[in-house]
Amino acid sequence: MKNLFFKGFLLLPLFAVGLFLTGCGNSQGGDSGKTTGGALASNVAEQVYVAPGEYDEFYAFFSGGFSGQVTVHGLPSGRLFKTIPVFSVDAEKAYGFNEETKPMLMTSHGFIPWDDSHHPELSQTNGETDGRWLFINANNTPRVARIDLSEFETVEIIEIPNSGGNHSSPFTTMNTEYVVAGTRFGVPYPQQDVAINEYADKFKATLSFIKVDPETGKMSIAFQVLLPAFDFDLAHSGKGDSHGWMFFSSYNTEEKHTLLEVEASQNDKDYIAAINWKKAEEYVKQGKFHEVSARYAHNFYDEETQQATSEMLNTVKVLIPEECPGLVYFLPTPKSPHGVDVDPTGEYIVGNGKLSANLTVHSFSKMLKAIENKAFETTIDGVPVLKFEEVVAGTVKDAGLGPLHTEFDGKGYAYTSFFISSEVVKWKLGTWEVADRAPTYYSIGHLMIPGGDSHKPQGKYLVAMNKITKDRYLPTGPELCHSAQLYDISGDKMKLLLDFPTMGEPHYAQGISADRIIPRQKKFYKLEENKHPHRTMGEKDARVERNGKEVHVYMTTIRSHFAPDNIEGIKVGDKVYFHVTNLEQDWDVPHGFAILGARTSELLVMPGQTETLVWEPKAEGVYPFYCTDFCSALHQEMQGYVRVSGSNANTPLKWSLGSNEEE
Amino acid sequence: MKWITSMAMFLLFGSFFFLGSCQQNQEQSAAADDSSTAQSVETKGQSAVQDPDSKPNILQIAQGSKDHTTLVAAVQAAGLEDVLVNAGPLTVFAPNNEAFAKLPEGTLETLTKPENKATLARIIKYHASPGKYTTDMLKDGMRLFQASGHYVKVERKDDGVYVDGAKILGTVEASNGIVHVVDKVMLPPEE
Numbered sequence: 001m002k003n004l005f006f007k008g009f010l011l012l013p014l015f016a017v018g019l020f021l022t023g024c025g026n027s028q029g030g031d032s033g034k035t036t037g038g039a040l041a042s043n044v045a046e047q048v049y050v051a052p053g054e055y056d057e058f059y060a061f062f063s064g065g066f067s068g069q070v071t072v073h074g075l076p077s078g079r080l081f082k083t084i085p086v087f088s089v090d091a092e093k094a095y096g097f098n099e100e101t102k103p104m105l106m107t108s109h110g111f112i113p114w115d116d117s118h119h120p121e122l123s124q125t126n127g128e129t130d131g132r133w134l135f136i137n138a139n140n141t142p143r144v145a146r147i148d149l150s151e152f153e154t155v156e157i158i159e160i161p162n163s164g165g166n167h168s169s170p171f172t173t174m175n176t177e178y179v180v181a182g183t184r185f186g187v188p189y190p191q192q193d194v195a196i197n198e199y200a201d202k203f204k205a206t207l208s209f210i211k212v213d214p215e216t217g218k219m220s221i222a223f224q225v226l227l228p229a230f231d232f233d234l235a236h237s238g239k240g241d242s243h244g245w246m247f248f249s250s251y252n253t254e255e256k257h258t259l260l261e262v263e264a265s266q267n268d269k270d271y272i273a274a275i276n277w278k279k280a281e282e283y284v285k286q287g288k289f290h291e292v293s294a295r296y297a298h299n300f301y302d303e304e305t306q307q308a309t310s311e312m313l314n315t316v317k318v319l320i321p322e323e324c325p326g327l328v329y330f331l332p333t334p335k336s337p338h339g340v341d342v343d344p345t346g347e348y349i350v351g352n353g354k355l356s357a358n359l360t361v362h363s364f365s366k367m368l369k370a371i372e373n374k375a376f377e378t379t380i381d382g383v384p385v386l387k388f389e390e391v392v393a394g395t396v397k398d399a400g401l402g403p404l405h406t407e408f409d410g411k412g413y414a415y416t417s418f419f420i421s422s423e424v425v426k427w428k429l430g431t432w433e434v435a436d437r438a439p440t441y442y443s444i445g446h447l448m449i450p451g452g453d454s455h456k457p458q459g460k461y462l463v464a465m466n467k468i469t470k471d472r473y474l475p476t477g478p479e480l481c482h483s484a485q486l487y488d489i490s491g492d493k494m495k496l497l498l499d500f501p502t503m504g505e506p507h508y509a510q511g512i513s514a515d516r517i518i519p520r521q522k523k524f525y526k527l528e529e530n531k532h533p534h535r536t537m538g539e540k541d542a543r544v545e546r547n548g549k550e551v552h553v554y555m556t557t558i559r560s561h562f563a564p565d566n567i568e569g570i571k572v573g574d575k576v577y578f579h580v581t582n583l584e585q586d587w588d589v590p591h592g593f594a595i596l597g598a599r600t601s602e603l604l605v606m607p608g609q610t611e612t613l614v615w616e617p618k619a620e621g622v623y624p625f626y627c628t629d630f631c632s633a634l635h636q637e638m639q640g641y642v643r644v645s646g647s648n649a650n651t652p653l654k655w656s657l658g659s660n661e662e663e
Numbered sequence: 664m665k666w667i668t669s670m671a672m673f674l675l676f677g678s679f680f681f682l683g684s685c686q687q688n689q690e691q692s693a694a695a696d697d698s699s700t701a702q703s704v705e706t707k708g709q710s711a712v713q714d715p716d717s718k719p720n721i722l723q724i725a726q727g728s729k730d731h732t733t734l735v736a737a738v739q740a741a742g743l744e745d746v747l748v749n750a751g752p753l754t755v756f757a758p759n760n761e762a763f764a765k766l767p768e769g770t771l772e773t774l775t776k777p778e779n780k781a782t783l784a785r786i787i788k789y790h791a792s793p794g795k796y797t798t799d800m801l802k803d804g805m806r807l808f809q810a811s812g813h814y815v816k817v818e819r820k821d822d823g824v825y826v827d828g829a830k831i832l833g834t835v836e837a838s839n840g841i842v843h844v845v846d847k848v849m850l851p852p853e854e
Contacts, residue, residue, distance in 0.1 A: 559839065559840070586720070587714050631750065633749070633753075
């Protein structure tokens with residue numbers, strides 16, 4: 001006993017030393033960037049600490065990459081609030097599973113349950129993020145989606161014809177007049193059976209301009225600009241004086257179709273395509289377009305009927321540069337530029353030549369002068385190529401290796417991500433001097449400053465989205481989460497504050513101060529506004545209707561029961577539609593619905609909403625259903641039964657709630 | 664054995680050293696920034712949620728009624744506001760002010776004293792049933808289990824529905840249950 005006590009006494013100071021050693025460790029990050037705690041770390045912790053019940057200052061919307069979705073985090077805490085299903089089905093929310101949302105994922109190729117979502121882009125008014133909508137592109141089967149930020153739901157998806165790999169998308173203009181969709185892959189134009197080695201002749205690239213209705217947000221393809229089959233990579237709109245222009249980066253101007261790793265790196269310079277979209281509007285008005293046949297889906301979720309519909313469209317307007325002088329110019333830009341980023345003033349266009357040691361910055365005013373003076377190097381398919389020396393504003397020399405993307409703080413600085421040298425480099429616009437550099441852990445792809453690609457950045461934080469995670473978190477087997485890192489950029493030097501895990505592979509994010517989103521929030525759907533064709537407005541209307549082999553159950557939910565909760569007279573071979581209306585009119589009281597053997601997901605019905613699950617029972621029996629969302633103290637009592645009889649049985653159709661009478 | 668002792672002394676000393684340097688750093692950082700993560704966080708219950716849009720909950724219905732000011736004061740004194748805004752579902756038999764006035768003089772004053780908080784809470788809970796019982800569902804002779812742990816009896820008489828001898832005067836649907844206004848304060852059996 002005495003011995004034990006003594007040992008304990010000995011261990012105590014040992015423990016204490018260990019604690020304080022870590023507690024007081026050098027927390028400046030050093031080369032490893034692993035803040036080990038201590039006083040300095042607690043100072044950093046205060047900057048990201050959001051006390052229980054307090055709100056984050058910013059929303060951050062991350063693309064899910066190969067998850068196909070969007071995730072919503074708070075900054076500076078990094079906390080995850082929601083996954084918004086966009087291009088992939090989501091069994092949790094019944095997105096793509098219930099009858100209402102299945103049409104959202106229709107395409108000209110049929111129903112597609114997945115895509116690769118890349119670049120979220122917030123709508124803007126006067127060049128400022130306005131918190132109305134979030135757009136995001138599908139990379140694989142080219143599409144653009146619109147999310148309504150009053151409810152954080154995907155409400156519209158439009159497919160992009162004459163495109164393959166919708167990567168340079170969906171960047172917006174200053175007043176969300178357009179969001180764009182530039183094709184990464186050249187594709188036969190029109191799509192046809194053709195030898196791949198006829199690439200340079202038969203393949204083309206299109207840059208699509210999607211008109212966004214200023215009131216409703218509804219999207220329509222206004223026109224496509226037909227260009228040589230370069231790989232268009234990213235885009236950003238002009239702002240200020242350059243409002244009215246859109247800039248697209250490209251690589252593979254060699255127009256190769258195999259081993260691009262080598263073949264597409266031959267040219268010393270590729271091009272940034274500058275499109276004068278106001279000019280394009282004039283040409284469209286003058287009728288100088290070609291009405292080209294094309295098949296593409298337009299899916300829209302109607303909030304009143306609470307149902308998505310998919311419409312197949314058949315034509316698109318195409319503008320050909322040779323017929324439309326002044327529509328497109330090429331700005332030569334060294335070595336396969338990835339991001340093309342326009343500074344908040346609209347004067348500087350940064351080409352992040354990913355194989356170049358230097359960053360090339362073009363000047364919009366010089367570009368206009370070069371156009372005026374016809375300072376052309378050559379012309380490609382009717383597109384003048386401007387002389388490099390006549391448009392370049394400056395070069396950021398030896399900034400790092402593998403530049404990808406640049407964002408801006410609105411205080412005269414730019415921040416560029418360097419994949420190969422794994423760092424963020426801060427540099428000054430105009431002088432092109434490097435002001436600071438911060439390592440990332442590891443291999444940064446995109447970076448984001450709230451509003452950092454707009455006319456008015458909210459330059460307090462920077463988020464790095466890293467491609468490689470390795471040892472940053474507790475290991476989870478071979479597949480690791482992607483890691484984001486938060487930097488304080490309010491001072492002269494960037495300060496690493498926080499690592500936080502993200503979902504899928506964020507290719508980009510957008511940030512916005514919470515005060516621009518909160519006032520628009522819906523708490524629930526008003527029952528009296530529910531125009532769903534199969535709604536049930538009260539328990540008295542709950543019923544079951546048979547129409548041949550189709551049975552429609554008009555069911556309601558309210559704490560803590562379904563109406564009806566006993567159903568008999570269903571037969572094997574029936575197709576049973578459960579139209580579940582949540583009668584709650586209270587914030588944060590969804591009800592779920594699942595029935596044994598249903599070969600689909602649950603329903604998760606928000607207050608005031610109606611959703612439909614289809615069930616085709618295969619065998620006789622009595623099957624339970626229940627509420628899947630812990631809704632109330634009597635949630636576990638929220639259940640019911642459906643009796644299924646043989647296909648030739650005479651069991652009468654009946655339904656009830658609270659009836660215990662025996663036959 | 665001796666080396667162990669000296670080792671222990673060294674470690675003890677060492678730990679004090681680190682303690683000292685650490686405290687100093689913490690003071691410095693506190694001076695640099697007034698806010699501190701060490702501060703305890705004040706948490707508010709669900710009754711503090713601001714939500715004017717949703718259908719009113721039981722507490723909001725009581726608070727919005729001129730005839731239930733005494734009940735609301737008693738609920739507050741018993742610290743039960745959060746319970747009445749919880750997801751429920753709850754059925755609350757809500758005595759109106761007149762019902763409270765029928766209590767022997769001084770009863771309410773005694774019950775609302777801080778030292779009688781538990782007794783008051785028990786009495787209020789005696790007025791609440793887990794589950795949502797509409798008037799139709801209250802059948803003659805039925806027993807209702809109350810949140811206080813007691814059963815009360817439902818009687819259907821010619822002039823109305825009675826619960827534990829209290830007559831239901833009116834009913835209001837709440838988002839988290841239902842409120843039946845009653846003419847009498849129901850008192851649980853003495854413990």
